[in-house]
Amino acid sequence: MKTFQTQPGFTVQAYRYALDPNSGQERALRSHCGAARAAYNWAVAWVSASWWQRKAEATYGIPEEDLTPWRPWSLPALRKEFNKVKKTDLRFADWWEGNSKEAYSTGLSNASAAFDNYAKSKNGKRRGKRMGAPRFKSKRKARLACRFTTGTIRVDADGRHVTLPRLGTIRTHEPTGSLLTRVQAGTARILSATVRHERGRWFASFQVEVKRDLERVTRPDVAVGIDLGVKTLAVMADSTGEIRAVPNPRHYDGALKSLRRASRTVSRRQGPDRRTGRRPSKRWEKANARRNKVHHRVANLRTDALHKLTTAVAAEYGTVVVEDLGVAGMLRNRRLARQIADAGFGEIRRQLDYKTRRRHATRAIVADRWYPSSKTCSGCGAVKAKLPLHVRTFACDACGLVLDRDDNAALNLAALAVAGTTGTGVAGDRDTPQAVSKPRGADRKTRATRPRPVAGAGRAGGATLPHQRREETRDRPQPEALTLW
Incomplete structure (x- = not known):
């Protein structure tokens, strides 16, 4: 993925427009997104192969220095290796030329980022939940997306079409004047474009470097x-x-009645079954x-x-x-x-x-x-x-x-x-000069735990019982004011 140096006074912003591709353009869009998925799966398999090979060799007692070397997962290394095998590998040899090189670069870039995130998470350098090793993307579940960083990427002058590499000129569902006006005025520069299929439509999202003037609020x-x-x-x-x-x-509650009716219709059709390999019927696809x-x-x-x-x-x-x-x-x-x-x-x-x-x-x-x-x-x-x-x-x-x-x-x-605080100090104490961190659940009463019984000691052995501790506490002098926070 390319990184751009933003100029002073400029900011990076996205402009997204819905597309209205014809049948041929939609096939090309799906082909590019499928190529990105195939390149991603190839990169995952190529890198993981060295991992499994080293694990198998270790079981035979081969020393560490003689094991198969680790395969790199940086984007330049993946691109170099992919260019070597794309003409001979049976998975790409027949159709790789039909798509833009940016489609394969998208998959390789995503794979490189996935391995980086996994390595950082495993070494404790990444915040959030622990990430597992990258897995293959399913053709049935993978999200259709492809990113273009080079080639002809523009918003046409008529305000109703966009041009992308190898895909050509595609009509937009809505006017693109908001971006076209800035590009023509020289206050915006298109950096990249991403096509994505979601919510039943195709969208084109442009990453744009935009010059923004000072925007004032009504009541600063x-x-x-x-x-x-x-x-x-x-x-x-x-x-x-x-x-x-x-x-x-x-909104969801308002559509719940229609959604229940539609779901009832879907359940009465012959849907897919992965266990038996049954394919869905046409009526099920229409209802779905x-x-x-x-x-x-x-x-x-x-x-x-x-x-x-x-x-x-x-x-x-x-x-x-x-x-x-x-x-x-x-x-x-x-x-x-x-x-x-x-x-x-x-x-x-x-x-x-x-x-x-x-x-x-x-x-x-x-x-x-x-x-x-x-x-x-x-x-x-x-x-x-x-x-x-x-x-x-x-x-x-x-x-x-x-x-x-x-x-x-x-x-x-x-x-x-x-x-001037964020509420991290004592609740209600707005005069606190410095915020003091409050532990989790500090606003809850802590339940008193029972003392551990002494081995071999009963009531005659001097062990304190829970009800005796409560009576002793009740006799102690209490403070005048107790603040729970």
Whole structure:
């Protein structure tokens, strides 16, 4: 994959357009994506062969220095070896010339990145979950994608066509004026293009180096806290005290009736069976296409709504404060998993992150995951020990403030921007000069563990029983105020 040096004042941005290819162009698109998959599988097999060979030789007692040398997985090494075998290997000899060289380069680049990620993960140099060794891509499941970095890559002057290497000129489903105007004015330069098939359509995504002028927000001195939820998608409270609620559109729930009907039709058709090798019937394929169309419509509506929300927020406020939600853990709740997945909490944070970075006068603050925004009183800063999810109204025991829990959480998030912290310190202590890390689950009461029994000692041996320890604790002097956080 090529790396580009961005000029001062320029930023790299993507422009994506839906395509309307004819039958011949669609065959060519699928052929290029299939070539990328075949090159990826070849690279995985070529590199892994040396691993298995060394493992087999080690079982015969061959010393380390005499084992088969490791095969490199860098992109230049893979390209060099692939160019040697592409004319003689029976897997490529008959058809490799029918596609652009960029298709094979895409697969080799992806394989090189996969091996790099695996090696870094195994050596502890990569964050996140441990990654396994690269595996072969299935023809049935692999995502169709191909990237072009050289050759003729342009947006045509008529604003309704794009030109790609070996694929020729393809009509777009929508006008390309947003990119064409910048290219003609000299404020944008196309770096690469990627074609991808998703949601039943072909898309062309252009990686563009764009010159961006200073974009000013409507209220640069105002900070907003955003509390995400299921009943209400977002409750926004700014530093001036104004509170606004964005209702949850619930696109998936609205299409659930149609989706159930379509799924019932699919289940009554003769579908594929991998165990017996049975192929799906034509009626099953048509019914499955109708069901997928419902899913695609829901995904498009959700994407459109989230983009409109995040764009409006980034264009209005100078500081945006959002929570670091553990969405993966929230999805384990079987009662709310569907609603949480439909809301798209992670996508909202991702879009706010890059949309605020585009604007020089806007910043995004991510509150600590363990900051109790719902339990903290926005008036006096007192913190409740417990606030169950079914309690939708916050009532402060210290100052008597009664407020909706979502409004109270949004006000606390907005206050973090004014305090200049991220909520990693003691909850409610806004005068803390330095943030102190809080351990996991510190807002929960710790259950007292029973003492281990002493070997050979009974009640007469002086062992302390649990009820005796509770009585002794009850007699101890208690502090006047105890703050749980």
